Amino acid sequence: MSLSTDTMKPLAGLxxxxxxxxxxxxxxxQLSSMYKDWGIYFDRTQNLAASMQYFTKSLDIYQYDTETLRRRGCIKRKEARAPDALLDSKKAKEILRQYNPKLFDPNVNLEVCDSLYESNRLEDSMRSLHQNLKVFSHSQAQKVLDRLNVITENFHDSLSDATAPAVHxxxxxxxxxxxxxxxxEKPECDVLSILENEPELLSxxxxxxxxxEFKIYNQNYLHxxxxxxxFLKSIRENPNLLIDQFTESSTHLKSLTEERYKVxxxxxxxxHTRCPKYCRQIHKYPNEELHQKYQQENLFRIQYQTRRNMFKILRNIRSLIRAGKLHKLTTFVEEVMGDYVTIKTNRIMPWKFEFINEVYNYLGLARINEYKIPSDMKVLTGRQRxxxxxxxPTDLGISQTKARDSILRELVRRTNETDLKAERFKFLTTRYEYRMxxxxxxxxRSYLLHELAQAHLDNNSFDTCCLLARQSIDEALKGRHYIWAVLSALVACKAHAILGKVEKQKEMLTEAFKMAKKLKNIDLCLFIDICLKVNTEEIELKRQLITPEGSLRRRQRRSGSSFENSPSETSVHASNSP
Incomplete structure (x- = not known):
């Protein structure tokens, strides 16, 4: 008994x-019919993805099945893909016309009209319905008439006489x-390049x-x-959902949320196309006088609530000043002015300018009160004083030495941890520059430039701090706001004191003293005057060190210090002497 070579061959692979x-x-x-039945079953159970999959498999086997094309178009319309559904329904209609001109399927023609309607092509849908009305029988025409009534009502909602003022x-x-x-304007560029799309900067x-507007729009149509x-819009870029470490799931969730939000x-x-928002407003308030009365009452209510909030903010500021919580006061003022006052119009807040001046002046006076002569001040040298x-901090040299010694440890730590100070500096500068x-x-503007200068001072960017402080002084002098001019000048003085620039320090302190006189604040004038005297002593000390006598005295001081720092040599000489 002999076996064929095919039966003797082993199966390769799995x-x-x-x-x-x-x-x-x-x-x-048979396969096409099975896939089609499964697609109909999953369509009844609202499993649209599975239904779409099986209808597509059925059409891959037999692509001229008009019933399957029509049903797949219905699934696409349910998934908000009306243009794709229109292609399927038109293809089914073309197949019927090409292979059997005498055969007429009203369901396919109605599917074409529905796809046009859901594609927001109302005129084309009405034209197609009128053409179908000529060929439909009396029993079939009722569905066409119902659709025509709906489209007519849509046109009435959009272009009726009642909506004419809103349309204009x-x-x-x-x-x-x-x-x-x-x-x-076409840019003049000899090189073929891709132009940068600048993001839209909104106030x-x-x-x-x-x-x-987005909230009102969704409330009108989604109730x-x-x-x-x-919520679906907010989670599209939410880092709590799209975790960077989970690459596969994050990609899937991102595409899923984008797809659902698009639907x-x-x-x-x-x-909105069928019934615009202005039409819904007219339906909601048919009486125009009643609608205007409601709008006026709502405006008065918001104005009164805003006024109450303003008085509450001022009371909180005064209580924080009395408690001496300057840091908390600064944070509170930044939140109020950056997140609340900026989104109020002059119609809602008629006293906006007065309120802004009041808040910033309170903050400026609270900061000026911090510049006082410490009671426990010890006798130090000029710069330390x-x-x-x-x-x-007076131990700047020691801190710099310690920083240089621990730079390797800092680099290792920053590779594993986030530098919170740098992140805070970046956040503050971005926020202030956006508000500017x-x-x-x-x-x-003077307040924002002052805060930017203070942020750069805390980040050890002293030159930028001085530049921003000068800009803040210029802005403050435009409106004769001498409080913020003095504060900005003192911030620049801090930078000059750290850098040891005594001549620029003298100029800035002199300018600050002139502006402090206009405020008639005796304590502030006394503070700046003492700073001027201390800075003058530092200048005289530097001048003495530059003169020949000063250089000789400096060399003697160095030799004396080196002699004092070598006790071993003095002990050796003392032991050798008789």
Whole structure:
């Protein structure tokens, strides 16, 4: 008994993994029908992804099945993919027309109309419905008439006489925005390059306005589900969900959230096309006088609440000043002025300018009161006395030596840990520079420049600190805000004291003394006057060291110190002497 060579050959590799029902050799028509039935089943159970998968498998086997194309188009419409659904339904209609012109399927034609409608092409959908109305029978025409009534109502909501004023206002606003847009100019560049797309820089007020509009938009069309849409928008870039260490899951979750949010936005745009927001406003308030009365009452309520909040803020500032909590006061003022006052318009806060001046003056006076002569001040040399007056560390040389000795340990530590001081400096500078772009008043710009100078001083960027302090003084003098001019001058004096620039220190202290006289603050004038005298002593000491007598005295001092630092030699000479 002889066996064929095919049966004697061993199987190479592993057998393919097959489901139990895949072992049987089904025909293509049977497989296509099975996939189609499974797609219909999963469509009933709202498992759209599985339904789409099986309909696609069925069409891969037999691509001319019009019923499967129509059902897959329905699934795509449920997934907010109306343009793709329109392609499937048009393809099914073309197949019917090409292979059997006498055969007419009303479901396919209605699917084309529905896809056009959900693609926000209302005019094309109405035109297609009128064409189908000619070929549909009396029993089939009712579905077409229902759809025509819906589209007619959509046009009435958008372009009726009641909505004409709102439409004209919208058209005027769009025309004005288009006219204000800068014209595109082709850059003169000989090299083929990719132009950098600058990100749109929005003011805090504009950001708040867009956030409010987004909330109202979702509330109009999603009702109580608007919170879900807002949550879905916020988690798209949330680091708690998209963890960098989990590369595979983070990629999948990012694509999933982006896809789901895109579906929500597509459905809301479809609802907005059928009934614009101005029309919903008219339906909600049919009586115009009642609507204006409601808006006026709401405006008065917000104005009154804002006024109460302003008085509460001022009371908190006064209590913090009385308690002497300067650091907490600075943090509170920055939060209030950066996060609350910047998003209020002059209509809501008519006393905005007065309130800004009041808050910044309170903060400036509290900081000026910190510049006092310490009662326990010991007799020190000129520079150390100046550093003590400015409440700066006097052991700068020792600290620098220690920093140089521990630089290797610091580098190792920073490779494993985040430098919190550098992160804080980066955060503060970014925040202040962003606020500087939209600051209107000189006192606000002077405050922001002063804070930037203080941040650079804390970060040991002394030259930048002096430059920003000078800019802050110029801004303060524009509005005659001498408090912040003096404070900025004293910040520059701190930088000069650390660097040991006594001549520039003298100029800045003299300028600060002139501005302090205008404030009529005796304690401040006395403090600056003592700083001037200490700085003058330092200048005289340096001049004496530069003269020949001073250089001789310095050499004698050095030789004396070297003699005192060598006790072993003196003991040897003493032992050898008789």
């Amino acid at each position: 057998r393919p993994k097959l489901e139990p029902w895949e072992v049987i050799k089904w025909t293509d028509s 206002r919208l058209i005027d606003k769009m025309t004005l925005d288009k006219a204000n847009q800068p014209k595109y 805090p007020l504009e950001k708040r306005r867009r956030k409010r 109580k589900c608007w919170t879900d849409a807002s 929500v936005r597509t459905f809301t745009k479809m609802l 100046l550093l003590t007056l400015f409440r700066l 772009r939209f600051a209107k008043y000189p006192i606000e």
